[in-house]
Amino acid sequence: MTLTPNFRLGPSPLALAIFEASLKRCEARPDFLDVFYENFLASSPEVAEKFAGTDFARQKEALRASFHHLLLVARNPKQGPDPYLEEIAVRHGAGHLAIGAHLYDLWLDSLLETVRACDPESSQEVETAWEEVMMVGIHYLCTNYEGRHGR
Secondary structure, eight states: OOOOOOTTTOSOHHHHHHHHHHHHHHHTSTTHHHHHHHHHHHTOHHHHHHTTTOOHHHHHHHHHHHHHHHHHHHHOTTTOSHHHHHHHHHHHSTTTTOOOHHHHHHHHHHHHHHHHHHOTTOOHHHHHHHHHHHHHHHHHHHHTTTOTTOO
16 A cells, blocks of 8 residues: 555544554554654754753653644644644744754754654655654644744
8 A cells, every 4th residue: 555645634444544653653662762762862953952951851751742633633624733843833833942953854864764763663655654744744734933923
């Protein structure tokens, strides 16, 4: 089967099922998020700088929650991502942390590298499912970088 991204409609039911199963396998590894942050911080000096002084216990819990929020958003595109991602968009936007689109490229590359390392059933189909679900959030954050919500 082929997964076909359609960002207007969101990931297909197959992609959502593949993502959710892979997420469970990854989360079964206690070091999953540690591996991710090792990969991500090593991806660029700018990334390492952005995370200087970060409380990583809190950060990892926020990231874990965001994976589940993105799954909810992707399952119900009609509701939209605002209830789950609006505060994150404001915090990551130009007026606060200034997390530009190029950093999301590094983030996604690091995440997919981590999935390959942590999911024993990793495959191109699994990576595509992760990418489809994550792009729902990345698209929203990049679109709202300049703070359309006016905070």
